[in-house]
Amino acid sequence: xxxxxxxxxxxxxxxxxxxxxxxxxxxxxxxxxxxxxxxxxxxxxxxxxxxxxxxxxxxxxxxxxxxxxxxxxxxxxxxxxxxxxxxxxxxxxxxxxxxxxxxxxxxxx
Amino acid sequence: xxxxxxxxxxxxxxxxxxxxxxxxxxxxxxxxxxxxxxxxxxxxxxxxxxxxxxxxxxxxxxxxxxxxxxxxxxxxxxxxxxxxxxxxxxxxxxxxxxxxxxxxxxxxxxxxxxxxxxxxxxxxxxxxxxxxxxxxxxxxxxxxxxxxxxxxxxxxxxxxxxxxxxxxxxxxxxxxxxxxxxxxxxxxxxxxxxxxxxxxxxxxxxxxxxxxxxxxxxxxxxxxxxxxxxxxxxxxxxxxxxxx
Numbered sequence: 001x002x003x004x005x006x007x008x009x010x011x012x013x014x015x016x017x018x019x020x021x022x023x024x025x026x027x028x029x030x031x032x033x034x035x036x037x038x039x040x041x042x043x044x045x046x047x048x049x050x051x052x053x054x055x056x057x058x059x060x061x062x063x064x065x066x067x068x069x070x071x072x073x074x075x076x077x078x079x080x081x082x083x084x085x086x087x088x089x090x091x092x093x094x095x096x097x098x099x100x101x102x103x104x105x106x107x108x109x
Numbered sequence: 110x111x112x113x114x115x116x117x118x119x120x121x122x123x124x125x126x127x128x129x130x131x132x133x134x135x136x137x138x139x140x141x142x143x144x145x146x147x148x149x150x151x152x153x154x155x156x157x158x159x160x161x162x163x164x165x166x167x168x169x170x171x172x173x174x175x176x177x178x179x180x181x182x183x184x185x186x187x188x189x190x191x192x193x194x195x196x197x198x199x200x201x202x203x204x205x206x207x208x209x210x211x212x213x214x215x216x217x218x219x220x221x222x223x224x225x226x227x228x229x230x231x232x233x234x235x236x237x238x239x240x241x242x243x244x245x246x247x248x249x250x251x252x253x254x255x256x257x258x259x260x261x262x263x264x265x266x267x268x269x270x271x272x273x274x275x276x277x278x279x280x281x282x283x284x285x286x287x288x289x290x291x292x293x294x295x296x297x298x299x300x301x302x303x304x305x306x307x308x309x310x311x312x313x314x315x316x317x318x319x320x321x322x323x324x325x326x327x328x329x330x331x332x333x334x335x336x337x338x339x340x341x342x343x344x345x346x347x348x349x350x351x352x353x
Contacts, residue, residue, distance in 0.1 A: 003348045006315035010345070071316075075276035 005067050012064035019057045041109045051107045058099030066092040119190065121148055121200045123160065127210045145178050145185035145193065148200065149214065162214035172264030176214050177203040182269040184328045205269040221265055224281045229307045230288035235299030243297045251294040258287045258336050260329050267323035267333055279312035283323035283333035286314050290336035293343055305347045314340040
């Protein structure tokens, strides 16, 4: 793992630690009185704070997870080199695409 | 057991062969204050002269007699049998893990020392020698950080204990990184950025998982884990400064 990847993984870990805590905390708070899916979508629709928060969440996941998986693959398998990096860059794009699609779907619902 | 106990015997299994091989059993007398190196030497002199192992000083200065004793890497010269098995009677001796085996208990250490070079674990005075003696005050943070790791004698115990080396054979390992950290903190050294680049290449200090096995097993009570953590911080500062 290069120093740049190391920095990216540590920085996104900090973002994710906060984002996951806010995410879980918000869920627990929001559903305490039995909020329905329609009520939640009504609150997220057009909400720029929601879009920015979960957009950041998705970007952090798309960076953090492939770097971690790359380390696991290098340590537990013999797969190295450019093909591994390409495969994990594709995984990053997949996570980014799927995550962005979900965030926009909820934002525009 | 500190005194001689007449008739008490020790059952010792010793690795014989190279990467493939088998454990050969020996039975010998348990003696007072017997070290593991005493046991190996007695086996070679009295039981099987073809047993290969390495030692030199017998007093914990040279670091050449390290082996895996009952699953843990140790200096055999400074390890009494009683420390390992108490009043038990079984010893299992293997060559250091993560090294290529030359024969029996002797390992090839070339890769280990090559990694010291890769990590720039040598003093770099710069193009011009300094005109005068450098004044390095003992209480400065850099001198203290260097002091903490400077007594390494390169025995390979930490390298043998390290799981990351077992997983990634290119990983520089605790000893080389510890040495690099002492030099990062040497105010006279001029390698600076080049050494940080060397230790932060792929399979460099960032690969450390902070398992702390190196710190746990170091016979000199050096703490390479903290040296590696220091390198990680220095490398991150370098990346933030230069962007690579």
